[in-house]
């Protein structure tokens with residue numbers, strides 16, 4: 001490798017050009033990396049930011065294969081990609097991070113749960129069902145949470161079955177049917193691992209969900225958990241990346257339940273919504289850490305520099321069309337408020353249009369500022 005220009009000769013591809021790709025690109029500029037992006041949407045958040053932006057399906061074998069043929073290293077910002085094509089590229093000697101087999105296992109919530117059980121990762125007890133008929137047989141164990149094996153995202157593809165009446169909405173496809181956890185807190189932890197086996201874990205974040213949309217409304221870090229729990233969380237995340245022989249950054253979503261159990265909910269094999277704040281709050285952002293990890297470079301410090309919150313800017317209900325951000329100036333007048341707009345021209349209800357990072361050392365004030373920004377800043381049309 002020609003070190004004179006650092007990694008400029010290495011062609012790096014990202015499958016997906018959404019907001020996560022955009023923030024990866026932002027970090028890649030600092031390292032002067034040579035990034036190529038594939039996304040089906042010609043107006044995707046990355047589209048106007050690089051000449052190396054290709055429009056094409058992420059799930060089509062030929063499109064992904066042809067995109068990868070000319071590259072050296074390929075990574076993802078979304079897991080719904082054609083893994084067969086990535087496997088073929090891997091066989092030809094391309095480096096794929098994370099490994100295609102890992103992406104395949106995580107793509108399907110059924111195989112993901114099975115992996116947890118096989119590898120003694122604590123998670124809620126479950127069964128796998130293939131048809132509605134099989135769900136009907138479990139009715140005496142209700143309430144249960146049913147999750148579609150494939151194709152769900154942001155809470156779509158997940159529902160709680162409480163009564164016989166709910167059976168009508170039960171999925172008639174391969175699904176995970178799991179114990180309904182009495183959730184005390186939902187937390188997430190980001191971990192990175194490079195090919196040398198070096199592991200680094202970010203401070204945990206606590207997620208607060210939108211009451212109806214099943215989306216993270218805001219989160220804050222560090223989370224309100226004991227040092228003992230934090231230690232255990234770090235141990236579990238480290239165990240996961242080592243057992244996966246993982247390369248890159250991964251998000252581990254967890255539940256702390258009312259009985260003090262730590263249960264892994266699900267994995268996201270890429271930078272994650274729960275790590276946007278790291279751009280400003282930790283020494284190394286999740287995006288830079290992902291790039292360091294896939295390049296097998298030393299991982300950066302994950303020391304927390306500022307307690308932070310991250311508020312998702314979701315399209316307001318009742319508005320669809322050309323986006324207008326209302327209240328930006330007023331929000332910017334609050335100390336420690338840093339907005340981030342994703343460059344999506346069209347808003348619709350609950351679409352992720354941007355986020356705001358809020359830095360504030362005092363926890364109570366931090367949450368107050370979140371509420372203020374939430375009231376001031378609106379995504380309308």
Ligand SMILES: Nc1ncnc2c1ncn2[C@@H]1O[C@H](COP(=O)(O)OP(=O)(O)O)[C@@H](O)[C@H]1O
Pocket residue numbers: 124145147152153154155156158178179180181182183186209214253265266
């Ligand atoms: N076993 C469970 N018990 C209680 N609530 C759950 C359970 N599994 C998921 N949920 C709730 O549903 C949300 C979405 O589920 P998740 O599996 O994370 O799917 P998604 O892929 O949509 O993020 C979780 O963040 C949590 O609030």
Ligand SMILES: [Mg+2]
Pocket residue numbers: 253266
């Ligand atoms: Mg989730």
